[in-house]
Amino acid sequence: MRKSFIALLTGLIVSLLLSGTAAASGSAARPVPTGKAALTKNPIYATGEFDFTECKELNRQPDDVDSYKIYLDHLMDCLNLSWGEEFAQAKLTFAKPKVRFITAAAKTGCGKYPAGYAAGMYCPVDKTMWVLIDKHQLKDPSEFELFEVIAHEYGHYVQDRIGVLTAVDRMTRRAGKATLYAWNRRVELQAACFSGAFIGSVWHSLGRDQWDWDDLLDRTLGDVLHGKAKNIRYWLKRGWNGNGPGVCNTFSAPASKVA
Numbered sequence: 096m097r098k099s100f101i102a103l104l105t106g107l108i109v110s111l112l113l114s115g116t117a118a119a120s121g122s123a124a125r126p127v128p129t130g131k132a133a134l135t136k137n138p139i140y141a142t143g144e145f146d147f148t149e150c151k152e153l154n155r156q157p158d159d160v161d162s163y164k165i166y167l168d169h170l171m172d173c174l175n176l177s178w179g180e181e182f183a184q185a186k187l188t189f190a191k192p193k194v195r196f197i198t199a200a201a202k203t204g205c206g207k208y209p210a211g212y213a214a215g216m217y218c219p220v221d222k223t224m225w226v227l228i229d230k231h232q233l234k235d236p237s238e239f240e241l242f243e244v245i246a247h248e249y250g251h252y253v254q255d256r257i258g259v260l261t262a263v264d265r266m267t268r269r270a271g272k273a274t275l276y277a278w279n280r281r282v283e284l285q286a287a288c289f290s291g292a293f294i295g296s297v298w299h300s301l302g303r304d305q306w307d308w309d310d311l312l313d314r315t316l317g318d319v320l321h322g323k324a325k326n327i328r329y330w331l332k333r334g335w336n337g338n339g340p341g342v343c344n345t346f347s348a349p350a351s352k353v354a
């Protein structure tokens with residue numbers, strides 16, 4: 096989620112070694128963009144609003160991990176539909192991500208899951224979204240945080256498939272800490288924007304009220320790796336209002352918006 100820097104970074108470095116992103120299949124598919132074009136002129140920015148805008152939240156029961164998994168699987172189905180269509184419009188090949196729901200620390204392709212630090216992470220090495228369902232969340236079946244965590248980690252998966260993670264990895268290979276952090280913030284804020292865009296597109300079907308969204312924004316904490324809280328909120332809202340990934344080009348944004 097917003098605390099996935101270490102794992103993400105490790106993943107970035109290793110993903111370079113395994114640089115073979117999914118091969119294009121079908122004559123209509125275009126190659127995954129590379130270099131600066133992947134960041135600033137990515138075809139995903141030209142796809143328009145999400146087509147699928149229905150995503151009911153399923154019921155969960157307190158302390159019932161299975162009901163949480165069903166809830167999250169259903170959300171994954173919504174994300175796959177929404178993003179799959181965006182990829183089709185961008186003429187980029189799409190495949191569903193792997194996802195693992197865990198309730199305690201686990202070994203991932205990017206090292207040990209940082210339990211207590213991250214609510215979720217995407218690991219480019221095993222191409223898997225790792226999501227921690229913790230005791231706190233299990234007590235409150237109405238919580239909304241997991242929904243955002245999944246939408247955010249899915250955003251990192253999208254970044255992997257559209258060439259963003261590999262491009263950033265290459266550009267930062269010999270970068271100092273400050274430069275690395277600055278690039279990392281652009282990656283994280285884009286994932287926040289992707290998350291906001293998806294959530295905004297299905298919001299009317301969730302049965303939530305404004306309070307849930309405001310509460311999510313209010314609880315947003317910033318840091319040097321993810322951006323100031325006000326910037327995270329800015330990109331979440333920008334995505335929400337934009338309803339599609341086109342407004343999420345953090346790589347062309349002024350430095351003040353990705354600080």
Ligand SMILES: [Zn+2]
Nearest residue numbers: 096097099286
């Ligand atoms: Zn993240």
